[in-house]
Amino acid sequence: MIRNDALPGKLTLYFRRFCYFIKNERFSKKLSYDWNKTQTRFDIINKLIKSKKFKTYLEIGCQSDVNFSKIEIEKKIGVDPQSGGTLRMTSDEFFSQNKDTFDLIFIDGLHIHEQVLKDIDNSLNVLNESGVILLHDCLPAKIWHQTIPQTHSSWNGDVWKSIVQSRTREDIDTYTIKADQGLGLILKRKNRDILVHTIDNFKDLKFEDYYKYHEKFMRLVDENKFLEII
Numbered sequence: 001m002i003r004n005d006a007l008p009g010k011l012t013l014y015f016r017r018f019c020y021f022i023k024n025e026r027f028s029k030k031l032s033y034d035w036n037k038t039q040t041r042f043d044i045i046n047k048l049i050k051s052k053k054f055k056t057y058l059e060i061g062c063q064s065d066v067n068f069s070k071i072e073i074e075k076k077i078g079v080d081p082q083s084g085g086t087l088r089m090t091s092d093e094f095f096s097q098n099k100d101t102f103d104l105i106f107i108d109g110l111h112i113h114e115q116v117l118k119d120i121d122n123s124l125n126v127l128n129e130s131g132v133i134l135l136h137d138c139l140p141a142k143i144w145h146q147t148i149p150q151t152h153s154s155w156n157g158d159v160w161k162s163i164v165q166s167r168t169r170e171d172i173d174t175y176t177i178k179a180d181q182g183l184g185l186i187l188k189r190k191n192r193d194i195l196v197h198t199i200d201n202f203k204d205l206k207f208e209d210y211y212k213y214h215e216k217f218m219r220l221v222d223e224n225k226f227l228e229i230i
C-alpha cells in the first residue's frame, strides 16, 4: 500500500476519480479485508526464509526500508530509484546489469501492471530453481485503490491484473496469500491450476470482474497455510 507524501491535492484526486468514473468503470462494492488482523509481509518473508533456508534476497522498491530493514538473511539487495535499500536505480536498470541470482525476490516497486509484468519476467530469469517471488499489494479492497492514475491516498495500483495474467501461464504456478494487502506468490514450476481467460489484454480487466471472481482469479491461500504449497 503506497501512502505517498508527494500525492496530488484532494481536488486533483477527485477530478481523476470523476474521469475514471466517466471513461473506465463505475462500481461501488468493496471487499472486506482487515489487514490489521493478518501477518505482515516481513513476518511471511522471514518465515519463508527460515523454513526454506534461503540465503539471498532481492527487494524491488524499498522506500523507507520498513520491510527491508526487518529481513533476516545472509545476503540482501534492495533496489529503489528514490530511497532505501542498497542500490539507487530502477528495477529495469538493475536487471540490465545484474549477474547475481536469488532465492527470494519481493516485488514492490512501480505498481503499474505493465511494469509489474516486466519485473516478474526479469525476476524469473534470476530466480534460483527452488526460489520464490512475492509481490505486494495484490488484493485491493475498493475500486479507488487500484485506479491508474492514483485517485486515493491508499493505493495498491493494478498489480492484481499481473497476478491474473500470471495465472494463465503454464510455466509458473501463481497464488495470492491473504495477508498484508495481498501477497502474490509465484513458483518456477508447471501451473497446477491454470486459469483460462479469453481476454486479449489483461490491462482491460474490470474491478467488477475481480470483485466477482477474485477467489479464482487470484487463487487465494490462507496466511497460515502458504508453506504447505511451496
Ligand SMILES: C[S@@+](CC[C@H](N)C(=O)[O-])C[C@H]1O[C@@H](n2cnc3c(N)ncnc32)[C@H](O)[C@@H]1O
Binding pocket: 001, 002, 041, 059, 060, 061, 062, 063, 064, 065, 066, 067, 068, 079, 080, 081, 082, 083, 089, 090, 091, 092, 108, 109, 110
Ligand atoms: C510501496 S513503496 C515500497 C515499500 C517497501 N517495499 C516496504 O514494504 O516497506 C514503492 C517504492 O517503489 C519505488 N519505485 C518506483 N518505481 C520504481 C522502479 N521502476 N523500480 C524500482 N523501484 C521503484 C518507489 O521509489 C517507492 O519507494
